[in-house]
Amino acid sequence: MASQLRHYRSGAVVHQYYDHRTQQHKRQKISQEEMLQRYVSHIPARHFKMVRYYDFLANRKRGSLLPKVYNALEMTVRGKPKRPGFAVLRKGFQGTAPYQRILCKGWLHFAGAVAGEYATKLLSDRLHRTAKKRWLQTHIWISAPEKWVLD
Known part of the structure; x- marks a missing residue:
């Protein structure tokens, strides 16, 4: 304190x-x-670079020297822990099944994946297709001949 x-x-x-x-x-x-x-006395001089780690713990040398230190001390190198996925994060945050719909309690099904595209481009393409589909639905029925229109 x-x-x-x-x-x-x-x-x-x-x-x-x-x-x-x-x-x-x-x-x-x-x-x-x-x-x-x-x-x-606790305020550092202007343009003074604060150093937290140095020698084999410095960021620049850590990747090359730290394994050598582990070998010298006969220690095992700890790997990075795996990052939790979407399902685990959602289950922990919301406490619900991650792939279950909230309102109708139905389950989401995997439809497909597109690699290499950004989410904003995918969303704009989807909105464009939806708008085009709605436009076609309204204009086909209006301009269709009487014999094509269903009762």
């Missing part, structure tokens, strides 16, 4: 913190200049 500012009066700052050595909460009274110096 971070320290908490408890009191401020006439240039003196009192804050409470947890001392891990004694496992006790303590209060400390310091001047406002000292408080600002402590605060500013």
